[in-house]
Amino acid sequence: MLEARNLRKAYGDVVAVDGLSFVALPGEIFGLIGPNGAGKTTSIRMAMNIIAPDSGEILVGGHRLTEADKAKVGYLPEERGLYRKAKVEDMLLYLASLKGMAETAARKSIGLWLERFGLGEWKARKIDELSKGMAQKVQFIGTVLHDPELVLFDEPFSGLDPLSQDALLAAMLELRARGATVLFSTHIMEHAEKICEKILLVDKGREVVAGGLAEVKSRYGRNAVQIEFDGDAAFVSGLGFVEGATAYPRWIEVELKPGADPDDLFRAVAGRLRVRRFEVVAPSLHKIFIRLVGGGSGEAENE
Amino acid sequence: MNKTLRIARHEFVMTAANKAFVVITLLGPFIILALSVLPGLLAMNRAGAAESVVALVGGDEAARSALDAALIGAHGSLAEAKDEASARAAVAEGSLDAAIVLGSDWTESASILLYARTGTDVVLYATLERALGEVARAARAKASGVSPELVARLLQTPRLELRRVGGDAESGGEPSEGGEGDRYLGILLAVIAFVMLLYMTVLLYGQLIGRSVLQEKTSKTVEIMLSSVSSRELMAGKILGPGLAGLIQYGFWVVMALAGSSLLGPKLGSSLTSSVITLPNLGWLVVFFICAYFLYASLYAALGAGAEDEQHLSQLAWPMLIFLMLPLMLINFFVMSPDSTVSIVLSFFPLTSPIVMFIRVMVSPPAWWELVICVAILVASIAGAAVLAAKVFRVGILMTGKKRKLGEILRWAAVK
Numbered sequence: 001m002l003e004a005r006n007l008r009k010a011y012g013d014v015v016a017v018d019g020l021s022f023v024a025l026p027g028e029i030f031g032l033i034g035p036n037g038a039g040k041t042t043s044i045r046m047a048m049n050i051i052a053p054d055s056g057e058i059l060v061g062g063h064r065l066t067e068a069d070k071a072k073v074g075y076l077p078e079e080r081g082l083y084r085k086a087k088v089e090d091m092l093l094y095l096a097s098l099k100g101m102a103e104t105a106a107r108k109s110i111g112l113w114l115e116r117f118g119l120g121e122w123k124a125r126k127i128d129e130l131s132k133g134m135a136q137k138v139q140f141i142g143t144v145l146h147d148p149e150l151v152l153f154d155e156p157f158s159g160l161d162p163l164s165q166d167a168l169l170a171a172m173l174e175l176r177a178r179g180a181t182v183l184f185s186t187h188i189m190e191h192a193e194k195i196c197e198k199i200l201l202v203d204k205g206r207e208v209v210a211g212g213l214a215e216v217k218s219r220y221g222r223n224a225v226q227i228e229f230d231g232d233a234a235f236v237s238g239l240g241f242v243e244g245a246t247a248y249p250r251w252i253e254v255e256l257k258p259g260a261d262p263d264d265l266f267r268a269v270a271g272r273l274r275v276r277r278f279e280v281v282a283p284s285l286h287k288i289f290i291r292l293v294g295g296g297s298g299e300a301e302n303e
Numbered sequence: 304m305n306k307t308l309r310i311a312r313h314e315f316v317m318t319a320a321n322k323a324f325v326v327i328t329l330l331g332p333f334i335i336l337a338l339s340v341l342p343g344l345l346a347m348n349r350a351g352a353a354e355s356v357v358a359l360v361g362g363d364e365a366a367r368s369a370l371d372a373a374l375i376g377a378h379g380s381l382a383e384a385k386d387e388a389s390a391r392a393a394v395a396e397g398s399l400d401a402a403i404v405l406g407s408d409w410t411e412s413a414s415i416l417l418y419a420r421t422g423t424d425v426v427l428y429a430t431l432e433r434a435l436g437e438v439a440r441a442a443r444a445k446a447s448g449v450s451p452e453l454v455a456r457l458l459q460t461p462r463l464e465l466r467r468v469g470g471d472a473e474s475g476g477e478p479s480e481g482g483e484g485d486r487y488l489g490i491l492l493a494v495i496a497f498v499m500l501l502y503m504t505v506l507l508y509g510q511l512i513g514r515s516v517l518q519e520k521t522s523k524t525v526e527i528m529l530s531s532v533s534s535r536e537l538m539a540g541k542i543l544g545p546g547l548a549g550l551i552q553y554g555f556w557v558v559m560a561l562a563g564s565s566l567l568g569p570k571l572g573s574s575l576t577s578s579v580i581t582l583p584n585l586g587w588l589v590v591f592f593i594c595a596y597f598l599y600a601s602l603y604a605a606l607g608a609g610a611e612d613e614q615h616l617s618q619l620a621w622p623m624l625i626f627l628m629l630p631l632m633l634i635n636f637f638v639m640s641p642d643s644t645v646s647i648v649l650s651f652f653p654l655t656s657p658i659v660m661f662i663r664v665m666v667s668p669p670a671w672w673e674l675v676i677c678v679a680i681l682v683a684s685i686a687g688a689a690v691l692a693a694k695v696f697r698v699g700i701l702m703t704g705k706k707r708k709l710g711e712i713l714r715w716a717a718v719k
Contacts, residue, residue, distance in 0.1 A: 045526075048529070050526060075527070081525075098528070142527070
């Protein structure tokens with residue numbers, strides 16, 4: 001269990017984390033989401049006892065992280081780094097040994113994980129020779145191979161191809177199934193949406209919204225419709241009962257004004273577009289994120 | 304096995320499983336010997352130097368033959384010169400190394416004119432002076448009606464016969480083979496070789512530690528390491544591992560030195576170095592290496608943690624390195640006056656004591672209590688440096704993005 005109580009940290013005049021409180025429970029995936037510079041990494045570093053909070057506290061299993069706890073914790077920092085001259089297997093064996101794993105068990109676990117991520121043949125190669133994505137997967141393995149009870153991933157998906165992202169997601173779900181407390185930070189909402197039980201959306205160090213994913217969605221859930229189509233859908237955002245629309249090349253996500261009936265929209269587009277799919281949906285986390293964090297973080301739009 | 308030892312083992316393997324390490328271990332003593340002793344030997348023996356050509360202008364047959372004989376012994380030859388002007392020109396353009404001008408009654412004059420281009424070949428000049436001096440003395444004696452043999456006997460300086468007594472260096476009161484000049488030279492060369500060894504290894508290992516800590520920072524591995532171990536364990540492991548590698552290296556060298564001096568010493572005939580290469584001296588070499596290593600490695604670890612890149616690291620390290628280099632620069636002084644106040648003070652000051660006290664041990668063994676105090680000061684300093692380094696390390700290892708001044712880095716020791 002990971003619990004933050006009124007956590008606060010400032011660097012000079014900049015308040016990085018401003019009174020955050022949250023609880024991540026075992027068997028749960030907790031998403032710490034927010035734009036870059038929101039205070040996610042600072043919070044995680046405080047959890048790992050790498051930096052000390054100015055006030056408040058962050059507790060692992062009810063107390064401040066101790067040296068003894070470290071064997072049960074896995075941490076993937078945002079800044080990735082491995083000894084470049086070390087061989088993949090040796091590097092992982094070293095990391096495992098520092099977590100107190102016996103060598104035979106570690107060797108076996110490393111073999112399984114490397115196979116799983118398609119890195120079996122890279123065992124004896126040097127870290128130097130790996131691509132960035134491969135090195136990141138090796139680092140992920142180093143974070144989880146000792147079967148930790150608490151895992152903290154800081155932006156685990158950045159720089160990975162979709163297949164690798166899915167492999168990581170699957171591994172995280174497995175950790176959850178084994179009863180681990182999993183916390184990860186991301187600014188990519190789709191990832192949070194896929195696997196999180198709970199989220200904490202932070203911006204400029206402050207909590208914006210927190211709670212179960214389903215609950216957050218229904219709280220901010222308004223009528224939203226996705227339409228897949230052929231044709232020109234530019235007119236949709238001009239309709240009277242439409243709050244706003246996000247257009248993609250072949251589909252559009254439309255937010256209706258409160259009280260509007262999706263049927264009206266259906267009738268309005270029926271004659272003018274060639275509709276392939278028309279679906280009433282809960283708003284994506286992405287939309288909620290953009291709405292709550294607002295125009296202040298333009299980069300979120302690009303993700 | 305605790306985490307510090309695991310890190311130490313990893314760092315040991317990283318240090319020792321390295322071609323450079325193996326090469327230095329095998330060839331180190333020879334390289335050091337070559338670097339430190341050969342230049343001295345070359346200057347003294349003139350072997351390998353180009354032949355010195357000296358011209359004589361004027362003078363008599365006695366002077367000519369004396370110079371000729373002296374120059375053959377000194378790896379040189381006597382050339383002809385027509386007159387002073389041409390000899391002088393030949394020296395200036397480099398076809399002659401030196402030219403001596405003698406007047407008709409030169410044996411009575413107080414000085415002799417010597418043209419030389421460099422003016423630094425003092426061994427050659429001394430040879431020429433000695434040869435001409437003998438001729439002049441003999442001529443003056445003859446002119447005064449005194450037998451030259453009598454003059455030679457009167458002017459004979461009694462030779463010093465050196466017998467070292469007391470301390471580890473006791474040579475049993477037997478007169479040493481070779482002259483006292485050889486003997487001093489032998490001790491000096493052996494001391495220089497040992498001191499160079501100590502200096503180079505401490506410097507190399509110190510820099511190794513500094514760079515390895517810095518690398519932990521620049522390769523971004525430090526956060527991962529800190530998620531498994533404490534900063535104290537990380538620093539201790541990073542210092543212990545290479546230290547063990549260094550000890551193994553020294554062990555190998557000590558065995559080689561002992562084997563070398565017992566096998567080769569008798570064959571070489573003279574006991575030039577045997578009074579310096581002794582088991583107690585080698586033991587002290589290891590003791591002082593360990594002390595100097597841990598002291599400088601701790602300081603280097605702190606600086607490595609505070610540095611931003613390698614260039615910054617060497618900037619931060621130079622004030623400390625002055626203390627490491629000082630004994631090396633003053634080595635002649637320490638060997639000649641090991642019991643002077645400066646020598647004694649510097650043999651207790653922890654940043655210089657490993658080398659200076661080691662020189663004293665080899666040249667003029669200090670009292671046992673001096674050694675005890677010296678090592679005690681070193682151990683206390685190492686403990687202090689380790690505490691300070693651990694604090695600086697803890698703060699510095701996570702600091703990036705700015706080149707900080709040494710003062711700022713040292714103030715991190717005060718961060719709670």
